Amino acid sequence: MFKKAKQSRVFQDVVEQIQNAILSGKLSPGTKLPPERELKDMFNTSRGTLREALRVLEQKGLIEIKLGVSGGAIVKRIDTEPIAESLALLIRSGEVSLEHISEFRIKIEGSLVELAAQRATKKDIRELETLYNKAKAYYKEHDWENFLKTDEEMHTYIGIMTRNPVFQFVQKSIHDNIHKYYEEYLPMNKKRTLENLTDFKRLLDAMRINDGKAASRIIMDHVKRFNNKMQEKLKGKT
Amino acid sequence: MFKKAKQSRVFQDVVEQIQNAILSGKLSPGTKLPPERELKDMFNTSRGTLREALRVLEQKGLIEIKLGVSGGAIVKRIDTEPIAESLALLIRSGEVSLEHISEFRIKIEGSLVELAAQRATKKDIRELETLYNKAKAYYKEHDWENFLKTDEEMHTYIGIMTRNPVFQFVQKSIHDNIHKYYEEYLPMNKKRTLENLTDFKRLLDAMRINDGKAASRIIMDHVKRFNNKMQEKLKGKT
DNA sequence: CCCTATATAATGGTTAAACCATTCGACGTT
């Protein structure tokens, strides 16, 4: 029924005041907060307590703290990093397995691509074509590292095409956490790279005619296939 | 290419040591850490620095700190709370709108219900039937508050039926953040409650025959309809 | 004997003042 009455923790009050100032826009990204020795006086508290508040704000991803003269707490643009970090904790704690993540990713990426295809503009298609040609060139040069980088760019751009930041955030959080597995257990070679490129070509064609359902099928199939490959490798190792 | 070399922040080292101990299972949930005055000696640091580390761990949701004698830092079971909190920041900062969330929710809940239907056991169906009958009783008594509570229980149980914690986590994070909107802008009445109950009956029937696609259609339609109602109310207010 | 009120001590929360470490910029030297 009722919430626990506010605890008497001074640093919490400081956190809330600064957080509210940031969220309400009174402090915009890039703004530098006054030095600790001034802030402590403004909040009428001690430096130790003030620093505990700054530690919390830093952990929340609201500020960044730099050292040295002209250093200090700088207001950050809010991003997906804290979410990705919390998700990483869940994974490392064993609460969720790689298979759980993969299953989720297949569904999410399916929905995401469907939306992107439905909303694709001519400009989007041109952008994807540019990326596709870039990837193709790297493939011909056998430059797997840059190929992968371009592949990442394509996924990111498709996220942008949804025009929905939630999908972008979730995809990034998942990718950040799953990436190290792929790097370790699924090194790129000529065959796999070509397969990747071919899948992307099919996806691009579906996007061109705004066929969301087809695009969704293509990416889900793609993710499933590459995921299976990795699961096999994983089993082989253990 | 390279990562920034490790900064020389003592409290970060303390955070990592304790975090690793928790994640590796050396410290299990419920365990109480030694008092600050002992920990500070174990890490050979000052109390202020140690407390900054504890603040970070608390914010990460890894420990909980209690006051008074026999108080102290207690290892928490990792859950979805920090993710929900970070998501709340993204919403409050204006980076994501209610419509963005709703669109995402429609897709997620569709996938989630599809999985749940495919994996539904006879025990699951019995459990859902019990919940359905409970909701029906509250409907007949015009007890909207308990009806909503039971509705929430049904959604949670369907999450469990996926057997995938990622879906459970995401659904909870989204629901925690969207709930206050629904409470404020979409109060329950007889007509809406009956509509809700009818939708759930249809969902239950689809689950009974493990028809994932049908279940998915039903829930997506349900979420869309209730979301539209709320969007209208929202527009009316502004 | 049991219940309640009070006292005690353990523990987190806060304060103060000093010193250390890092970094940027000014200034001077070549």
Place this chain on the structure above:
DNA sequence: AACGTCGAATGGTTTAACCATTATATAGGG
């Protein structure tokens, strides 16, 4: 103009003391 040196601003750390909260022990009353 390029480079090196030095000083000051700022975050990071330490110490020592005191305050606030709360579980438990103790004492008193019924």
